[in-house]
Amino acid sequence: MSHSDSQAIQTISTADNAPGNAPGKRKKLFTIFAGVVAVVAIGYGTYWYFIGSRYVTTDNAYTAVEISQVTPAVNGIVSEVNVVDTQYVHQGDVLVVIDSRDATLALAQAEADLGRAERRVQSYFANDTGFVAQVQAREAEQKRSAAQLLSAQADLQRAELDLRRREALEKSGSVSGEELTNARTTVLTMQANLKAAEAGKIQADANRNATVGAQKASTVLTANTTVDTNPEVVLARAKLEQAKLDLERTVLRAPVEGVIARRQVQVGQRVQAGTALLSVVPTRSMHVDANFKEGQLSQVHLGQPVTMKADIYGSAIEYHGTVVGVAGGTGSAFAVIPAQNATGNWIKVVQRLPVRISIDRKELAEKPLSVGLSMDVSIDTRGKSGSGSENTAMNSSAAKSPTL
Structure with missing residues (x-):
């Protein structure tokens, strides 16, 4: 850089730092800051109106199912066991055979x-x-x-x-x-x-x-x-x-279609009526129990559409369903040792209420889930109720419940 160029830069810098230019610079900075705040406010307001106030989400959600437990209705000695854990069976398949001679x-x-x-x-x-x-x-x-x-x-x-x-x-x-x-x-x-x-x-x-x-x-x-x-x-x-009837009951069949779990019976074992032998998990009738904070449920009611993502498949796979039921009490209310909030020092703890959500059977058949998997759940509180007859059938009486 030449000596003349250095003198020119120094002259410009001296002119910018002159006392008469300081108020104009501050005004410019405040204008820029106000514009940024306004853009942020408008963006947040837009997000809240279209997304934040419309959806309630939680990652405290897990897959669940009504497990069918297989128990004998007659006493006897087991002569055949035709299934093992994790085996998929269809409704009516023979699971266990009890000696029928008696x-x-x-x-x-x-x-x-x-x-x-x-x-x-x-x-x-x-x-x-x-x-x-x-x-x-x-x-x-x-x-x-x-x-x-x-x-x-x-x-x-x-x-x-x-x-x-x-x-x-x-x-x-x-x-x-x-x-x-x-x-x-x-x-x-x-x-x-x-x-x-x-x-x-x-x-x-x-x-x-x-x-x-x-x-x-x-x-x-x-x-x-x-x-x-x-x-x-x-x-x-x-x-x-x-x-x-007792003779027919010596052959135990699968009550539903699903996966065998917790098999506890062996050939030659003498079983009594009512003894738990194994369970059948109907994986194609899965639902999700989502535990929402109590403050999130003011606009949630039955029939609203839900989108879900399972950790096992990642965010690339999305499931759809509807809200089909809300628990009658919080988890702490049904605990073995419920909280005694009327004694001693008290600290308010935000409670969570289980919400039952159906899963689209077609999507579930394409991407099966197991019991207890973690899910991310998002409820559209402005969505239309009743997204399918299947979900209505799961809880026909719940459709008459009032808005939460």
């Missing part, structure tokens, strides 16, 4: 009991028919015995009258001693016949009453029923159906 024997016994009950009830109806004939026979016998009793009474009266006549004629000698003896013998015979007739009448009455009583007892067993509707047959048939 159930088969119980079924055969139930079938025999049903046959025996049907035959026993058929005999009741046959007895009813027989009792009608027996009662008629007993009533005829009762009538005959009554007639015989009347006849015996009449015969005795005639014999006694004949005896009194002969005794009256005995003094005059008109009747021989032999005739009188025969008359007396006839009276004794008629008295014996009367006693026999009375005993026969008593026996006939007893026989008729016994037969009628037996008929009533038999009628009670068959009253207002048929062989098929008789209580004994109905009970035996119910036990047969239960035996068939």
Whole structure:
């Protein structure tokens, strides 16, 4: 640089630092600063209006699902285990088989009991028919015995009258001693016949009453029923159906489509009814439980659209869903040892409320998720409710809930 150039630069610098130019420079700087603040304010206002006030987000969200636990309904020894952990199964696939021999024997016994009950009830109806004939026979016998009793009474009266006549004629000698003896013998015979007739009448009455009583007892067993509707047959048939059901339950099938998890059963193990054997995770029916701060939920309501990103796939993959439910209480409210805020020193802690969010089934099928994965969730509080019939079906009653 030449000496003349250095002098020119020094002259310009001296002119800029002159006292008369200082206020103009400050004014220029304040103008620039005010412009920057205005741009920032306008930018933040625009962001808040279009984005900040519209979306609520959280990274405190995790995938969840209604896990199906497989438990046996009958006791027995496990003969087959057809699945392992992480295996994918379809609804209806055979998972575990319990030895069915005991159930088969119980079924055969139930079938025999049903046959025996049907035959026993058929005999009741046959007895009813027989009792009608027996009662008629007993009533005829009762009538005959009554007639015989009347006849015996009449015969005795005639014999006694004949005896009194002969005794009256005995003094005059008109009747021989032999005739009188025969008359007396006839009276004794008629008295014996009367006693026999009375005993026969008593026996006939007893026989008729016994037969009628037996008929009533038999009628009670068959009253207002048929062989098929008789209580004994109905009970035996119910036990047969239960035996068939127990036999079917020796084969445990997948209740839903999903992935096997927590398998705790082995071949040869004796299991009791209700014992947890394994679980089926329906990965295609996944949802997200997002824990939002209480201050974020003032504009959140059911049916709003949601976008989600899973850490396992990164920000390149985006899932869509809707808000389908809000928990009835915060996590601390349902804790094993809930907070006792009414005692001791108190520090306010912002609470989080779980929000249930559905996931589009098509997107979930293309990019499967597992239970417990971390998610980033963003709810569009100005979006239209009801983004699909699938989400509505997941919580039809929740659609009637009021805005939070």
